[in-house]
């Protein structure tokens with residue numbers, strides 16, 4: 001039997017694993033008592049779950065990213081030593097999951113001369129110097145369970161892949177928004193949103209005008225069920241209709257407006273409940289105490 005090691009893949013996992021230890025150290029700067037709740041190390045990919053109630057802010061995540069990339073740039077040595085479990089405990093090394101470790105354990109230390117950056121008991125495979133990680137970036141942070149947060153991060157070369165993906169997204173936004181550079185995107189979006197607001201208010205006032213003219217000219221009826229009945233065209237926008245109808249018919253107890261595709265609006269005053277009318281005639285739709293709206297052919301039986 002021959003054991004073959006896929007070197008590039010193994011090296012990619014080593015980068016991610018050592019970066020996981022650095023991430024754990026960085027997190028303890030914000031949450032000194034946090035403990036690891038689980039982790040997954042894959043090729044230049046790492047997922048780290050930890051106990052805490054609060055999510056980190058965007059600024060804090062950026063700071064963690066900077067610290068880790070600084071440690072990478074510093075080319076800190078990663079040393080592996082086998083020591084007794086008691087010795088490791090005395091050194092304050094992080095041992096996870098309250099696991100029963102063997103008598104002798106492997107201590108992974110990342111240090112700057114005598115200054116210890118990270119010390120963890122771990123049987124995983126690691127790079128020998130942080131410079132070999134090359135780069136680190138956080139992809140996401142989320143709450144996965146009560147009191148447990150998850151960070152997903154990449155190491156080189158997935159960092160570059162992510163940079164390219166982000167750049168592709170930015171480039172398509174630059175094209176769609178017809179601006180010269182990404183710094184102009186925000187200004188353009190703000191300008192477009194303002195224009196949209198203006199257009200919306202113009203179209204609303206136009207629509208109100210059209211509806212008012214319609215209400216002036218339309219034939220009004222009444223029957224045993226409603227004081228005012230109006231048949232409106234199918235294109236009628238029902239959104240501004242309730243306030244307009246109440247303005248037009250202030251002394252009416254019950255109003256029914258419907259279109260030829262059987263969309264309806266029922267308005268009542270407090271003397272009668274709109275809900276009771278829809279229940280009485282078994283009309284489909286939503287209601288409040290003084291209004292009901294929906295679409296139902298059964299409306300034909302009450303007009």
Ligand SMILES: [Zn+2]
Nearest residue numbers: 017122123124
């Ligand atoms: Zn480890």
